[in-house]
Amino acid sequence: MRLSRVLEPIQIGSMTLRNRIMMGSMHVGFEKQEDGVERLAAFYAERARGEVGLIVTGGAAVRPEGGMGDKYCNVYLDQHITPLMLITDAVHQAGGKIALQLFHSGRYAHKEATGLDPVAPSPLQAPINRWKPRELQADEIEMTIQAFADGAVRAKKAGFDAVEIMGSEGYLINQFLSPVTNKREDEWGGDFQRRARFGIEVAKRVRQAVGSDFPVVFRMSGLDLIPESTTMEETVQFAAMLQEAGMDALNVGIGWHESQVPTIAMMVPRGAYVWVAQQIKQGVSIPVIASNRINDLRQAEAILEDDRCDLVSMARPLLADPLIVRKSSEGRFDEVNTCIACNQACLDHIFDGKIASCLVNPEVGREKEWALAPATKLKKVAVVGAGPAGLEAARVLAERGHQVVVLEKQHQIGGQLNYARQVPGKQEFNETLRYYRTQLSRLRVEIRLGIQATTAMLEEEGFDEVVVATGVIPRRPEIPGIDLPHVVSYAQVFEKQAKVGKRVAIVGAGGIACDLSHLLVQDEPISPQAAQYLMEYRILDAKSMHRMQQSGRKVFMLRRGKHVGTGLGKTTRWAVLANLKRHGVEMMTQIDYREITPQGVVITQGDAEQLIAADTVVIAAGATSNDQLFHELNGRIPVHVIGGAKEAGELDAKRAILEGSAIGRAI
Structure with a gap:
């Protein structure tokens, strides 16, 4: 496929962009490090070299109480201008354009980070913040509006090509607009016009401050996904008011951080929210930007061709592959390291107060020290195991010039990624496997499948070094009856070596058990095309379709501990567990196992004993490291161990790929 529309230049105010892909704003937290601004500069410059049309920074606080603390990017003092110039200089030298996002988090601000009480239109506590905000007074509202304008002027002085006003995701401007969070009865609250006033005044004041020739983008909430919040009719009206206020483009955000609807997780279909941007585009004449779960430029091309928006915002896809635009423009789609929307190293890190990275691209945040350099001494290296750790090690080793041979006992690459997909x-994990197949083929890495590597073989072939990435072995807990014929391991189920009955008890309730439960309750899906046909012709209604897509199994997850889904990320765990509950999966915690019988699993919970009736009992109670080869080789050939073979525990592709990438740079 050849791209055309996505690569067309577009005008935003006085600024011409080389193409219609924008890197959306992300908080990455690099500023917390001693050389944080330099790291941010290197990070953004790498994306500029990848030829993205416009980069938008993470939010820069316009007021101290509305930011994330002194160590993050701020724009409320003149002294903030000089550090920001390091970023704009680096991006411009790389041939890119960059906008600063003007940010105030309102009631989402954390007092432990800012040292100040959070503020909001009304003193209503956010469910995701333990600090209750105080209500802004009229003079403080005026001061905050002016702070946005002053921040925009500082951004212009720092060399930014544009600014984006953050009015989405449940932050301060969004809090003023929504009747859920704005209960005021003065000129800043009440009916829609008064609730909209704060955002419109910010837009007008920023426009007045920077002049007509400096581009201003407004990131507005297209869909709050909060009950009783702003209506779609009001949203379209607000968009028209923003255009009238002098905005040059509208970037459409989806959902609040407290929303109980997944918007960016892997389970969300690609492009599921483009229709919202399309609704807004019909009400304005300035460019409209669509976002959320668009991770392929071919998908972006189709969206733009259908005239559903004017630009496409990709945030996490540019974490996963900073060169996604350049590669795609050259037709090298298979070489793109596609974002799989796992959130494990980006959003989960940020919400845990860590520095953001990327599961499939651990170079994120390490651009300065991890730039790939050719090996000083070329070696013949064996990588034993073709799971995520081994695949990444092989890729990096080969990129640096080593001769790499991958030895895998299974008949396909991927290891336990083949379970997840x-x-x-x-299904996005298929993209990761496609990426590795393409890269290893491009780099001429020899892959031998169905081979059980031995010490003798490795010595005989004369490998200079060996990387052991042999993964894990499912753990078998000591429970009476575990050897009965209806007891199987999670690996046997995923590898289709075991027939599973209609009543299933899973011993274990971690991440792998959650995945297994989803597989077992939804293992007979109808394709989307077939579902659309069946419902369009009223062969099946929505309720019947839902029933048809279920396997009919009853699944129980059992755990000695207190919590289900440990190991799942903070931003997705709640959605995964809610989905399982909707499908009737029962989760029983703080239990003890008495025995497994032909009828099921006998447990005790408190003082009560009961039988969990089951045709099949699946053991998903963790794993142990498969490190025998490492110990056999140690002292005979220089050997390294990574991934699950180094440390078992919950299956962790993030750690596996990180360790593979690190060892590939170390040899």
Whole structure:
């Protein structure tokens, strides 16, 4: 496929962009490090070299109480201008354009980070913040509006090509607009016009401050996904008011951080919210930007060709592959390291107060020290195991010039990624495997499948070094009856070596058990095309379709501990567990196992004993490291161990790929 529309230049105010792909704003937290601004500069410059049309920074606080603390990017003092110039200089030298996002988090601000009480239109506590905000007074509202304008002027002085006003995702401007969070009865609250006033005044004041020739983008909420919040009719009206206020483009955000609807997780279909941007585009004449779960430029091309928006915002896809635009423009789609929307190293890190990275691209945040350099001494290296750790090690080793041979006992690459990609809603893992197949082929890495590597073989072939990435072995807990014929391991189920009955008890309730439960309750899906046909012709209604897409199994997850889904990320765990509950999966915690019988699993919970009736009992109670080869080789050939073979525990592709990337740079 050849791209055309996505590569067309577009005008935003006085600024011409080389193409219609924008890197959306992300908080990455690099500023917390000693050389944080330099790291940010290197990070953004790498994306500029990848030829993205416009980069938008993470939010820069316009007021101290509305930011994330002194260590993050701020724009409320003149002294903030000089550090920001390091970023704009780096991006411009790389041939890119960059906008600063003007940010105030309102009631989402954390007092432990700012040292100040959070503020909001009304003193209503956010469910995701333990600090209750105080209500802004009229003079403080005026001061905050002016702070946005002053921040925009500082951004212009720092060399930014544009600014974006953050009015989405449940932050301060969005809080003023929504009747859920704005209960005021003065000129800043009440009916829609008064609730909209704060955002419109910010837009007008920023426009007045920077002049007519400096581009201003407004990131507005297209869909709050909060009950009783702003209506779509009001949203379209607000968009028209923003155009009238002098905005040059509208970037359409989806959902609040407290929303109970997944918007960016892997389970969300690609492009599921483009229709919202399309609704807004019909009400304005300035460019409209669509976002959320668009991770392929071919998908962006189709959206733009259908005239559903004017630009496409990609945030996490540019974490996963900073060169996604350049590669795609050259037709090298298979070489793109596609974002799989796992959130494990980006959003989960940020919400845990860590520095953001990327599961499939651990170079994020390490651009300065991890730039790939050719090996000083070329070696013949064996990588034993073709799971995520081994694949990444092989890729990096080969990129640096080593001769690499991958030895895998299974008949396909991927290791336990082949389990994950079977789970409904996790098909994006297919993209990661496609990426590695393409890269290893491009780099002429020899892959031998169906080979059980031995010490003798590795010595005989004369490998200079060996990387052991042999993964894990499912753990078998000591429970009476575990050897009965209806007891199987999670690996046997994923590898289709075991027939599973209609009543299933899973011993274990971690991440792998959650994946397994999804697979077992939804293992007979109807294709989307077939579902559309059946419902369009009223062969099946929505209720019947839902029933048809279920396997009919009853699944129980059992755990000695207190919590289900440990190991799942903070931003997705709640959605995964809610989905399982909707499908009737029962989760029983703080239990003890008495025995497994032909009828099921006998447990005790408190003082009560009960039988969990089951045709099949699946053991998903963790794993142990498969490190025998490492110990055999140690002292005979220089050997390294990574991934699950180094440390078992919950299956962790993030750690596996990180360790593979690190060892590939170390040899």
